[in-house]
Amino acid sequence: MEGTVEKLYSFISPCRLCPRECLSKRSEGELGFCRVTDEPMVSSFGPHFGEEPVLVGYGGSGTIFFTGCNLGCVFCQNYQISHLMEGEYISLSDLADIMLHLQERGCHNINLVTPTHQVPQIFAAVDEARGKGLKLPIVYNCGGYESLEVLRELEGLVQIYMPDFKTLSREFAAKYLKAPDYPEVVKEALLEMHRQVGDLEVNEFGIAKKGLIVRHLVMPNWAEDSKAVLKWIAENLGRNTYTNVMDQYYPYYKACDYPEICRRITPEEFEEVYSFAKRLGLRLAV
Template identity: 65%
Template sequence: MNNPFPENVFSSCTLCPRDCRVDRRKETGFCKVRDKLKVASAFPHFGEEPVLTGVGGSGTIFLSGCNLGCVFCQNFDISHYAEGEEIDVKDLVNIMLYLQGRGCHNINFVTPTHQIPLIAEGIIKAKEKGLTVPIVYNCGGYEKVETLKKIEGLIDIYMPDIKTFNREFAKKYLLAPDYPEVVKEAVKEMFRQVGNLKTDTRKIATKGLIIRHLVMPGFTEDSKEILKWIAENLGRDAYVNVMEQYFPAFRAKEFPEIARRVTPEEFQEVYRFAEKLGLRLATEEV
C-alpha cells in the first residue's frame, strides 16, 4: 500500500478544518508543528480505557502540537507549546515495533491529525516489517472528513473526544467555533469506517469506535445533548466513556465559570442520562 497523501501535502496545509494553507516546510500553522514528525513521548500506557490497556498496556505515542486551542488542556506543554523531539519516519517505525515487542496491545497515536501523512507512511512501513497490533487514532474530534477518508483501512480504532455541541463553548474554550458541526460529521465518518467496538476473547479492543466525553462544570445539558445525538445517530451499541476527571488546568482559571471541578451531582446527572439512553458505557463489561 502506498501513502495516500501526496508528497506536497505540507506545501499548503489543509489537513484539518482550520485550512491554514501555510507552507509547513517553512513555517507553522495553528498546530505549531512543521513538516517533520514531532513526538513528545512514547511508552506503554496503563491509564487508558481497560479495553485498550489490558495487561500489556496501550503503546501510546504523544504527538507534539494540536489543532485545537483548549484553554483547559491538561497536556498544554505538549499541545500548546509543542514540546517534543523531531524524528523521521524510520524512527517512528522503530518506536511502533518496539512497543509491540514490549507486549502493548495496540499503537495509540495521541493528537495525530496534523501529522497524519507522516504517521500513515510509518504505519505502512511498520506493517511491512511485522507490525500486527491495532492502530488507535486518539483525537479531539476536530477532523476533516476528506482527511479521514484517506486513512481508511490504516486505522483500526478511532477514539475521538466529543467535547461540546455548544458554539459559544467551542469559540471561547476551544478556539474553534465550528467544532460542533465538524465533530458530528467526523464521528459519523469514523463510525462508517470501523463500526461499533469489537473485542477479542481477552476483552481487548480489536476494531471500532470509542467515544470519549468529558463532563464540564455547568454544562450538563450540553453533555446530555451529545449523548442523545450519539444514541440517535450511531445507535445504543456505541461505546462511550463518560469522564469526570476535569480539573481547571492551563488557562482555565482565567474563566471563572470553568475554574472548578465537576461536582459529583453533575457527573451523576449526566451518567444516569447515558444509562437511561441505553448506551454501551465504558465501565460496563464488553
C-alpha cells in the same frame, strides 16, 4: 499504502490537514496553528495503563504522544505538549522503530495521541513499520476536529477510532476550544469514523480489535450540553456505541481565566450526566 501516503502528503503544504485549512507551507518550515513542520514531532511514548480497559488489557496501550494540536483548548491537561510544544523532531524511521518497540514490549495497540496535524508523517511511518513486522491495530486518538476529506483517506489504515466529542455548543467551542465550527465538524467526523469501523469489537480477552470509542468529558456548568452530546450519539451512532463519560476534568492551563470552569465538577453534576447516559441505554465504558 504508498499511494495513500502520497495523497496525505498532498494535504500538508499548503496545509489542509484539518478544518482550519490554514494553508501554511509546512514543507518550507512555515508554521500554522499546530506549529509543527512536515516532520514527525513526538513528546513521549510507552505502554500506557491509564486508558480505557479495552485498550489497556494486560500489556498496556502503546501510546505515542505527538507534539502540537489543531485545537486551542484552554483547559488541556496535556498543555505542555499541545500548547507549550514539548517534544522533538525525529525521522520517519525512528517513528516506525518506536511502534515496533511498543509491539515488542507487549502492548496491544499503537495509540496515536493527537495525530490529526501529523497524519502524513504518521502513516508513512506505519507503512514502514508494517513492512518490518508491525501487526498491532492502530488507534486514532483525537480531539474530534477532523477533515472529512483526510479521514476518508484513512479508511482501512485505522482499526480503532477514539475521538473526543467535546461539545455541541458553538459558544463553548469558540470560547474554550478556539474552533467555533467544532459542533458541525465533529458530527460529520464521527459519522465517517463509524461508517469505516462500526461499533467496537473486542477479542476473547476483552481487548479492542476494531471499532469506535467515543470520549466525552463532563465540564462544570455544562451538564445540559453533555446531555445533548450523549443524546446525539444514541440517536445518530446508535446505543451500542462504546462511550466513555469522563469525570476527571481539572482546570489546567488557562482554564481559570474563565471563572465558570475554574473548578472541578461536583459529584452531582457527574451523576446527572452519567445517569442520563444510562437511561439512553448507551454502551458505557467501565
